[in-house]
Amino acid sequence: MAVALRAGVRPDDRVAVRRLVASTGFFTANEEEIAVELVEDALAKGESGSGYHFLFAEDGGHVVGYVCFGPIAGTAASHDLYWIVVDSARRGGGVGRVLERACVDAVKALGGLRLYxxxxxxxxxxxxxxxxxxxxxxxxxxxxxxxxxxxxxxxxVKALDAGTAPGAA
Ligand SMILES: CC(C)(COP(=O)(O)OP(=O)(O)OC[C@H]1O[C@@H](n2cnc3c(N)ncnc32)[C@H](O)[C@@H]1OP(=O)(O)O)[C@@H](O)C(=O)NCCC(=O)NCCS
Known part of the structure; x- marks a missing residue:
């Protein structure tokens, strides 16, 4: 089944993000806490207020991956892709590509020109x-x-405006 994208963070995403990050076997307990804290920050202050924006990939309502991104304070138009995680059982199946492309579109919509x-x-x-x-x-x-x-x-880094080379100032 193809995945569906959902924008907008929800309270139950705390559990989903913890489960996804833990499933990878890549991250320490401390890193897992940081991932969940970003969800909590976005829930408390809103995505624009916190600077942490989220997109979730769902299959039949079950979260199978997510991406977290946002503007880098003090820059004109640079954004950071903070986290991109796909459930270990779904890795290599194209979910990451779907999330990354949606993230790029969302960052462009926020006015971002460079994604780090x-x-x-x-x-x-x-x-x-x-x-x-x-x-x-x-x-x-x-x-x-x-x-x-x-x-x-x-x-x-990925330059989001077609005319700018990644290494350019
Ligand atoms: C990195 C990650 C998000 C990629 O998501 P994914 O769904 O597994 O990736 P996709 O299947 O969409 O792959 C897209 C392309 O990336 C490349 N790629 C993905 N996995 C790869 C691998 N293991 N080896 C080589 N290339 C790979 C391929 O070119 C692939 O395209 P193709 O399938 O047409 O060849 C996911 O594997 C993951 O969660 N990894 C662990 C956590 C992590 O490292 N997160 C990033 C740090 S925050």
Whole structure:
């Protein structure tokens, strides 16, 4: 069955986000808490007020993936793709692509021109990096030992206006 997209965060998304993030086996308990805190912030202040916007992919009303994004304070039009997570049982089935494309459309609608995403340099995240490359992101920086010794931060960017090269100022 094809997934349906839902905009707008709901109270029961706290449980869904925790379940999805835990299903990946990628994230620490602390990172899981941070993911849920972003949902709570958006519930408390609204998506515009919190700066955390959400889109959920649902199959038969069951949440199978989500993306969280928002404007980067202090920039003219740069946005951050904070989280994109697909249920481990659905990984590799195109749900991430649907979410990423919808996120790009939503960021453009918010006036965003550049979409940044960062991830770990660890080998576990090579499929994640492959997903970003396949989705049109360019690797623009690597910060050695950023998260921990041997665990660097890899920064990708996608320019959302067709005329701007990713490396351009
Ligand atoms: C990264 C993630 C969101 C991608 O979602 P997905 O639904 O698995 O990805 P899709 O099936 O839509 O893949 C889209 C394209 O990305 C690339 N890709 C996806 N998984 C890949 C893998 N394991 N290896 C290589 N390329 C891959 C492919 O080019 C793929 O297109 P194709 O199927 O036509 O070849 C998902 O796998 C995930 O939740 N991973 C764990 C959590 C994570 O790392 N999140 C990001 C950090 S917040």
């Amino acid at each position: 995403v960062d991830t770990s340099s660890r080998s576990q995240y090579e499929p994640t990096r492959a997903f970003y490359r396949a989705s049109g992101y360019e690797e623009v920086a690597r910060l050695k030992d950023f998260y921990a010794a041997g665990d660097g931060k890899v920064i990708f």
